[in-house]
Amino acid sequence: MGTTGQGQAGQDVDEANGQTVPKRSALSEFLVALRLTVVSAVTGAALAALVVAVIMKDVPVFLTGGGVLVVLILVGVLAGRRSPAREEPPAGRIALARIEDLRATSGESADVPVKFRLTVAPEDRPAYRVKIDQPINLVDIPAYRPRGIAVVEYRPDEPWNVRIVTRPTPEWSRRAEEAEIDSAPESTLVADPGVSEGSWCMLTLFAFLAGAALVVLLFRGELFTSGGDGEAGAKPPSSSSSSSASRTFSTSTTVSGPSASLLTFGRMRVTAMELETRVGTVYVTAITIEDHRMAVRGDSTRPVSETVHLQSLPYELFPGLVREARTTLGVRDPESWRIDVIPGTGAGAGPRVRVTVTGKEGTAHLDADATGRVTDRRAVGESG
Template identity: 45%
Template sequence: MTITTAALPMRNTPVAVALGFLTGGVIGASLAAFVVGCVIESVPLCAAAVGLPAAYGLFFFLAGAPRRVREAAVVPRTALAMVESREAVGGEATSDVAVRFDLTVAPDDVPAYRVAFTQNVNLAELPDYRPGVVVVAQYPPDRPWRVRIVKRPTPEWEERVAGARLDPAPGPVLVSEPSESSAVGFVRLLGLLLAAAGVVLLFRADLFDEGTSGKPSVSPSSSASSSSSSSTTVVSSASGTVALGPGQSFLDKGELRKAVGSLARGTDTRAALTVVVQDRLLSVVYAPTGSQAPTFDPDSLPYDRFPALVEEARADLGVGSPQTWQVTVERLTGSLTIRVGVTGPEGRASLDADVQGKVVRRTPAH
């Protein structure tokens, strides 16, 4: 059989869909609980918002332990391979350098295939892996993309390498495990929204009674919502969202800045903790009154640069045909960061930009 990326099924099993929904629910519930806890000044709720992701991460780790044990028990397959190309991608300041290899792998019992991966190589050994050199490679039989070059093969394989000659394998390059389907991404977003809405509804009495409860630091919650044939806007003192209708996108000229302006008219504060933009969904989380968290003015962002940043991330970071993109703006580290994340068949990638919209870092798919 020929191994190609098209032959690998997308991760769309019931378990993957359920985990996607659960993960989205944990994220949505944690974020909403933290914001609500800050607004109503509830320490237990804020602590629960922090503890929930930690507990879920521990559960996820323990639940995956049997699978990791099974994968570790699989005997790797050994095969000859030829270096098609190599490129150093990091670690120049140390004795080991991260090198991205493109290999033709030629197993004895199946046709040869192409694979791309990154492996650390000592600088002194780097000339041994020049293009055209035949090497020994190993990979798990059920995960052929996890190839590793064997630096010290057995004498039997050294003899095979000495007299081997391989031809380049045609076809697409296998770079990663099967990507998740759009269904998983959809249910993850659905779980996030439902969980966040559930937390807000659960504490709605505390939120809307806060102005008369005697706590001096929180102003009365104001809410506004409007609907039209083109968009839906929901605003409160804690957050604001704008959802566009079919056929529209926040990459359209002026659409994003107009949406941010509509949110600013519905709240008495302009200090934001985060701004998240997807193709047809804008979410802004506002800082509660008296909060010491790093904030920024959402009106000051370079929205005119967002379409170009998204296009650069989709075209130049090696994710293939992108399925989804997301822009996240925050100041958690002190300086304002605009991060554009994209997901495609070849994996996930991102780029970071500064407050002027100038790209300062790129993280290609791997």
């Protein structure tokens, strides 16, 4: 599959990497479930007793329900003060990972939260898929793009616990540049079992409702003869959704204000995120950026390889490209500029960026690749 894993160069990884934390036994899981069920049922019964007591004006029942709730609260407070000895987690391991996809979720600060989909390729186990969230500095975002290779740290006992190493050692940086990693199947996706605890939530809810229902059934005779039959006439909300598949789409946005310009640091990425929200996808077929306007076009039938990923472009480098085009291509007094981004042609080719400046002398442009590196220049008067 290409260069993966850690080898002897994982100098910053502890020797305890081979150890794993044993899973909780079946008995421990059963006791946790039993305790959760009992506490939920008693809580539901106590709250139902309070409601029933208010309706029936029964002081003993009210005191009983209130007393049980007070006991539960005291037990919870005392249990929270206990500080059980925490086991030292095993150290992480270093590996390489293929970036399948990434998406920035906001851009209000220098560190932008980014959602990654990765194929992690350890040396001691098969490659697997994982989804992570990690803040990345605005300046570093262009270094991470789909199908690129990143250095990551993962926990052998918790393979879903993955973190991108933003400042790897020179050895790992070299290995990442030389590595080629194939995408792992979607079926290998691992997730934190502590995050998807829907079964525990359902157990808690069921036990809570069962305890409340038991109290209501015990006092059903007094309840329905005391005139306290309140009808809950609220109908469950109905929701309808409609989707329209559009083969092509286009949208644009304009920044206004006397000092507003897309050349302001960070403004292009924020605007791109706004356009992404409008069109509902990060894959577009063309991007146009002017001083106060950004526009995107797309086609939902085009394959991903023939599109541009909105969040993987080095927007922070674009102002420098504009400045270079305006000062080095023979346009003495530029009147306007424009950036056009289109998909690359050929296997593995990244997006192509063209900066065009126009003035009295004519039109000139320079071309750059997906990393912001200038690949060609056409000064005023040159053909091409």
